[in-house]
Amino acid sequence: MQTLPKERRYETLSYLPALSDAQIAKQIQYILSQGYIPAIEFNETSEPTDYYWTLWKLPLFGAKSTQEVLNEVQACRSQYSNNYIRVVGFDNIKQCQVLSFIVHKPSRY
Template identity: 80%
Template sequence: MKTLPKERRYETLSYLPPLTDAQIEKQISYILKMGYIPAVEFNETSDPEVYYWTMWKLPLFKANSTREVLDEVQACRSEYPNCFVRVVGFDNVKQCQILSFIVHKPGGSSYRY
């Protein structure tokens, strides 16, 4: 077993190697399967002290496929290439965010979709 290199860790799944396109699709599929509402958010920094990210458009209330969510992620990345981009899943019954994970780091991982 090898120790990971020392680097800044972000959120859920950040201790794993960068997610592949297929893994991102599976995470988004899980969000949709559980009935959570996906949304895309972005921010210039991912400091732990920053609690509020800017939402890209509105939550994707009517999203039925991973492709719809991935298209919005790609649009956000294109518009704000120097920002962190994450996908979040909201539970409309509990009225809270259930999960989030970063899908784009500026100058870092580049996902293709």
């Protein structure tokens, strides 16, 4: 039996290998299909003690397609390639973030 290396992982899906663009698109489609509002955030670290990530632009209130969100993810990747980038889904009824997952890790890791 093989055990996982000892490291902290706290984000949704963090125990899986990095998601492909197709897998990211499916997760974003889920966010949209649930009526959640997608947003993109970035930060230099992914430490669980860092509660505040920087918001990339405003939440994508009017996003209707997966491609719109993916275009913003790519724009954030190109500008902040040395940062962690995650997609979050906000529930406008509960007024809170209901899910998040990392879509980009810096190449140093």
